Amino acid sequence: MQDIERRSGCPINLAMEVLGDRWSLVVIRDMMFGNRRHFRELLTRSEEGIASNILAARLKRLVALGLVTKREDPSHSQKAIYSLAEPAIQLVPVLAVLGAWGRRHLPVSEELSIRAQLLEEGGEPMWSAFMDDLRRLHLEDPVAGANGAIVSPVLADLTKAYEAVRARTAPAG
Amino acid sequence: MQDIERRSGCPINLAMEVLGDRWSLVVIRDMMFGNRRHFRELLTRSEEGIASNILAARLKRLVALGLVTKREDPSHSQKAIYSLAEPAIQLVPVLAVLGAWGRRHLPVSEELSIRAQLLEEGGEPMWSAFMDDLRRLHLEDPVAGANGAIVSPVLADLTKAYEAVRARTAPAG
DNA sequence: CGAACCGATTGCAAGATGAAAGCAGTTGTG
DNA sequence: CACAACTGCTTTCATCTTGCAATCGGTTCG
16 A cells, blocks of 8 residues: 555544545546546546546556556556455445535535435445445456446446436536 | 635535545544634644644635634633534534544554544434534534533543543553 | 557646744733 | 733745646557
């Protein structure tokens, strides 16, 4: 694991040393909920428009920290598949409660917060089911998970709800 | 509320725009679990050694964002009392699950993670009780909350456990 | 053989961070 | 009533981080 500062041994402090920047959790969110597994997908399909050097730096750091793994894509000798490692998969509850907080207190858009709402309402059972799905997509068979040969039922439901809201609120897009 | 970037309307993204730096959540943690309510307390009793200019900037930003409030201390015309506002109080579940994650995956120290452990084991009922306590200390009567005239039972339990571990692991300190 | 695509890297400017010192005013002490 | 300690900050300056734009060498596809 790459060096973090270790200003103190407090769990909150250490978590902020690992995740306390503007991009790391957003990248993990895209891998987790958008199943973005390649550099280009993360770069160009990012809602927030991350810069390529920042993305490269974040991915390298997350790999060094053991939150993400990187392997070759057999379909393309230059492509790399990025996958969530177990510690990142266990961030599901963190993202769920953080999303729930953001939805209550920040100026979110309806389409981008429907998944946070469902994840909050689904509670612990849904989080566990989602984490099991993620283990299949990212740990068990990363290649099939990356190319869509296997899918997550929980993620499919979330995505379906997202598409439905998007179709309703922005029929043209 | 002060301007945040608003790169997107995603709850996770917005939460990271508000809390995604190395210090904001640490400051909130100290106010919440350490009941640090004055600038000097936050500055000198910080485990991580925050710099005074950074602390000043963070407090100003958190006040502007509506997470923290600032008022005069009647006991000292120059003193300011900083209190958690409702949105920050509702970060209790976030800090609880984030602490639980940090405790599992990062090199925490035993004494500084006992509170995270208790908070995780206490679950939702304990979080609710703690949030009620915080409302009394920070919203209902900030002055009495700041000077110790009223205390939080939940916090007292957490602090007691912390002191016990500290006495066991570092008898001299 | 050229265009599009692959995961990055480089240069540069702007902004954030952090250590240290300092500030003007207030309070407690001898 | 002088004075030291303490109050919440602010300033300065050197260093580190961030983000944009352009680009890189290689691969794949038509």
